Amino acid sequence: MPEPTAATATPDAPGIDVSASLGGDAWRRLRRRPDVIVSAVVVVFFAVMAAFPTLFTSTDPQRCVIGDSKTRPQGLGATHPLGTDVHGCDMLAQLVHGSRPSLLLAFVVVGASVLIGVLLGLLAGYYLGWVDTVVSRTVEVFLVVPLLLAALLLLSLFRNVHVGSGAFDVILLPALVLTLFGWMGYARYVRASTLEAKNLDYVTAARALGASDLRIMVRHVLPNAIGPVTALVPTAIAGVISAEAVLAFLGIGVRPPAISWGIMITNGAEWVTGGYPYLLLFPLGCLILTVLALVVLGDALRDALDPRLR
Amino acid sequence: MPEPVTTDTATSAPDDVVLEVRDLAKSYPVRQGVVLKRTTGHVQAVDGVSLALRRGRTLGLVGESGSGKSTLARVLVGIEKPTRGQVLVDGEDVSTMSRGARRELRRNVQMVFQDPYTSLNPRMSVGDIVAEPFRIHRDAVPRGGRRRAVAELLELVGLDPDHVHRYPHQFSGGQRQRIGIARALAVKPRVLVCDEPVSALDVSVQGQVINLLEDLQDELGLSYLFIAHDLAVVQHIADEVAVMYLGRVVEEGDGPAVYGDAHHPYTRALLSAVPVPDPTARPAEGELLLEGDPPSPADPPSGCRFHTRCWLARRLAEEHGVAGDGPEAVPERCRTEDPVLVPLGRRGDGRDGGGDDEGAHVAACHFAREAATLGAHPGPTAQASPGPGTPPGPDPDPDADPDPDADPDPDADPDPDLEPVPDRPVLESRER
Amino acid sequence: MEIDISGAAEPGAVGDEVAQGDRPARTAGATLLEVEDLAVEFRSDDGALRAVDGLSYRVEAGRTLALVGESGCGKSVSSLAVMGLLPPTARVVRGTARYRGTDLLGLSPTKHRAHAGTHVAMVFQDALAALNPVHTVGYQLTEALRVRSGTSRREGRRRAIELLDLVKVPNAAQRVDEYPHQFSGGMRQRVMIASALALDPDVLIADEPTTALDVTVQAQVLRLLAEIQAERQMGLVLITHDLGVVAGVADEVTVMYAGRAVEHAPVHDLYARPAHPYTRALLRSVPRLDAVGDDRAVGGRLPVVPGRPPAPGRVPPGCPFHPRCDMARDVCATDVPPLDDVAPGRSSACFFAAELLGGVRA
DSSP states (O other): OOOOOTTTOOOOOOSSOOOSOHHHHHHHHHHTOHHHHHHHHHHHHHHHHHHOGGGTOOSOTTOOOGGGTTOOOOOTTSSSTTOBOTTOOBHHHHHHHHHHHHHHHHHHHHHHHHHHHHHHHHHHHHHOHHHHHHHHHHHHHHHHSOHHHHHHHHHHHTTTOOOOOSTTGGGHHHHHHHHHTTSHHHHHHHHHHHHHHTTSHHHHHHHHTTOOHHHIIIIIIHHHHOHHHHHHHHHHHHHHHHHHHHHHHHTOSSOTTSOOHHHHHHHHHTTTTTTOTHHHHHHHHHHHHHHHHHHHHHHHHHHHHOGGGO | OOOOTTTTTTTOOGGGEEEEEEEEEEEEEEEEOSSSOEEEEEEEEEEEEEEEEETTOEEEEEOOTTSSHHHHHHHHTTSSOOSEEEEEETTEEGGGSOHHHHHHHHTTEEEEOSOTTTSSOTTSOHHHHHHHHHHHSTTSSOGGGHHHHHHHHHHHTTOOGGGGGSOGGGSOHHHHHHHHHHHHHTTOOSEEEEESTTTTSOHHHHHHHHHHHHHHHHHHOOEEEEEOSOHHHHHHHOSEEEEEETTEEEEEEEHHHHHHSOOSHHHHHHHHHSOOSOGGGOOOTTOOOOOSOOOOTTSOOSSSTTTTTOHHHHHHHHHTTOOOOGGGOSOHHHHHOOOOOEEOOOOTTOOSOSSOOTTOOEEOOTTHHHHHHSTTOOSHHHHTTTOTTOTTSOOSOTTTOSOTTSSOOGGGOSGGGOOOOOSSOHHHHHOO | OOOOOGGGGOTTSSSOTTTSSOOOOOOTTOEEEEEEEEEEEEOOTTSOEEEEEEEEEEEETTOEEEEEOOTTSSHHHHHHHHHTOOOTTEEEEEEEEEETTEEGGGSOHHHHHHHHHHHEEEEOSOHHHHSOTTSOHHHHHTHHHHHHHOOOHHHHHHHHHHHHHHTTOTTHHHHTTSOGGGSOHHHHHHHHHHHHHTTOOSEEEEESTTTTSOHHHHHHHHHHHHHHHHHHTOEEEEEESOHHHHHHHOSEEEEEETTEEEEEEEHHHHHHSOSSHHHHHHHHHSOOTTOTTSTTTSSSOOOOOSSOOOOTTOOOSSSTTGGGOTTOOHHHHHSOOOOEEEETTEEEOOTTHHHHHHHHHO
16 A cells, blocks of 8 residues: 655645636736746746837947947946947847847747647657657657758758748748757657656546547646646747857848847857956846746746646 | 355346456567567467456456456456457447447446546546546536536545535545546446555545445446455455456356355465464464466466466375476476366355356366365465454454354355365366 | 674674674564654644654564554654654654664764664565666665675675575575566565665564565565564564554554554454554454455445544544544543553553453453
């Protein structure tokens, strides 16, 4: 007989009758945590910045005066509150306008990768057999092909394709490349946890009741297999933003004249030892802040949606 | 002894059988290799099992791990497809039906699981869990009546219907097992396959769940296939008992016959190994201690599958001077010839006729007679025949057992079985 | 079969000065381990949960004490406390555990584990989880020897074979180099016992050692434990929920409920005349093979205890068993009954123990 120790022993059902929905209850729990509130504020702040950059700065990030190159931060109210970069472009304006491509790219890439990865991982883990063989071998192929090599290949393929300059157009190529090489991790994690979850008794129980494969996958396997993925997402977002900077070098990143945090970080890194660390620290700070906020939010969301932790 | 539950067996009509398996086998391929998987062998989890379950009755299935009893359960509820043989629900072969008809018929056979902690989806509320069968079988209960149906089910299994919004972790093990039973009952099945339903529960809670199962059986006319490794629990709840070893049924019969008059050496060893909660009945020389663990079902022994651990084969070999040592020191026949289930139809009280297969006591041993008579009838039943807790200690449980001597089980008495056993092996004389 | 353990116990061979040295011989009946008034708490969101509350027991050489109870009663936690193996969320709040006079609980955590690990060994329920899958069985068997007394690899292997022989693993010389997954459940549990015996402990605590095993294998392992114990005059603490197992091997029994000992008695007395309603209820509610002609055996309803054991932190006031007790009166809901002597050698934490005992005698 399994004897749960006191720490894991199931406490008796408390007197309160839980009648609220899971979602409503999750919301009430989240509100009580100050770290969650701060994180939410940070994420909303950057999201608003990406959506409406003109609310935060009226300076055109493209208007660069080479004579003002590397002006140190001047503080609020001055012409260049956060100083200028090597080319004399306003840092604040660049940060603000760089947030849109960076965040958009991150969410598009991670969203698409999670979708593809979870779907393939779930199918592979659930059906095994040839589905699994195909998915697993594909994962391996994509894992061994270096990202840069593939990027160069795509670059040559799309060299003469003209894309527009809308918000989505400037990130199209990097999004394609990064998604193509970003889904494997999720597929592997979901496959592994699907393998585990599909043999649990409650999945067997659903099968004995005659539930369809789709129902079993969606209702029983996925909710309990998705946990590891939520832990991967925040760091994946950071990874995408910095990988974009690398791609920018190859000409398939965010297309100039558009600016992004990734490009700013790469450019700024050269000047850290030269006495201008703020060129790196401002964009890097924004990135770290966003990622930390997402980590906290993701964690809290996972806890809040797990009835066992209520 | 209470009213023998087997008296109606002989008269029960064949259409009383709600679930039957014929020569059922399930094997799993053993694969090796990473990219190109080669099948290198087969694990015969279940190998040629025939059983019948009648309406309103309980068939107990006992055996050690690896005996195939859980695989059998999974085949019966349709989670696994048999590699050979038939599953008949209400006399109809499931495998020959259309998909839809099969699904309908499958509703009649539901399952109760061992572990109340893993058999309920932790992310679903109790109401959702119990209502899930209605969502799968949409015609079972009209949409509007589902809420009430869930409340009724919860009430039926002794839970507060107001708790539908709670989650499984808010319940204790016993309560969770009740939820699992409610879910299984939702589609009004006629058969419940209970796979170790109480073995994960606390001792004081086990009885509650067993009593609930018995009440439900009386109320709803359910049939149970009750799988357990705890022989005492099976003895309590089962009308008939089948003993499995390495994928085969080695002995089957009504409860008192198997428990009181076991003919297969494995059954007798199992019975003697069960710890009895009575320190005055400590196992002594009479205990038939088996050596080693059950062999792997991937590579079952030749001949009788039990011969590698069989105490009787050793003893017979010693007596007949079979040469050699180790596992081979058994009669030639045990090593080479696979015993079949033969009726023992020779009961002291004559309750069962010889030729009647239904409910008859059968065992698959070349030397079943010797097994039943050799040695000091060391089963716990015999040790305790004058009643549990005989002197020096007074009866440990006077309230529940007012007069243990009043009605000794006739089957527990070894003497009627001690009819002379001819040298000729039993099998020859009984083969059909 | 006797194996040479003395090498492991050579004075000075071990860094810890209290761990080894001139240990008195084990004479039957000598007190080896004495736990007194032990209390353990778990930290949780709802405050401190008392998992063990005032447990006392004594382990004597050559005798077997069974700690019996249902899940959450604190029987496993109390042993972890004695071994110094409590999880970080738990702590001992009160009590002593004297091993031959040294209070283990008073030592620093490191010394506690070293001292307890040498003289008091533990066997767990889940042998597969307790063995590391990437090391051979032989390697793991003698890990303690190598760590504590610097035994060489070659010597360690020889010892490992001896130990496997001791626990009757066939072909020990060959199997010593195999990995845990190559062993069956019963054989793994034998390996666990062998590894517990490696340092020739005075006391062996076996926590549900046979619960995961089949009955026929359980019988083998129980017999093995009894043989080894008799041969070495160890003190054995058997933690289990199975009253059948207890009846077969124990000399003394302590029944636990909700973190407390509710009854202590020699095994024959306990089964013959339980002096606590909980013990009586437990004995009644088990279906038994030997209960021929008894309602419990076939057909009839099992007598049940209503409700279920309380989880730590939800122990009712007064006697913890009173909400489930068929003898409960007003006093039971308010006052905690102390564990008092009710007869020579036995005690019960029930206000009406005398009634229980007397009622049966009448």
